[in-house]
Amino acid sequence: MNVDDPTAIQILVAWQPRKWVVSRNTVPIGAYAYRRHAMDAARTVAAQAAALGVCCYLLVRDQSGQWSEHPCPRPRKS
Numbered sequence: 001m002n003v004d005d006p007t008a009i010q011i012l013v014a015w016q017p018r019k020w021v022v023s024r025n026t027v028p029i030g031a032y033a034y035r036r037h038a039m040d041a042a043r044t045v046a047a048q049a050a051a052l053g054v055c056c057y058l059l060v061r062d063q064s065g066q067w068s069e070h071p072c073p074r075p076r077k078s
Helices: 035-052
Strands: 008-016 019-024 027-032 055-061 067-071
Touching: 008 035, 019 035, 027 035, 035 055
Parallel strands: 008 055
Antiparallel strands: 008 019, 019 027, 055 067
């Protein structure tokens, strides 16, 4: 994979003490008090990936510390 031209976008939604942190390719893009708001941010990144024509995947670390992989969230309909 070429770092300058990635073929996939990794979206991380991870619980950290008192907040949900959303990252795109390990670069933090926001911190949210509620998971729903974090997932909205993840949907925004998924829409950006779709606009670029690249695939993406979602990794979630819940409050218990367990990681799970999911398909990219679908962008919200306007």
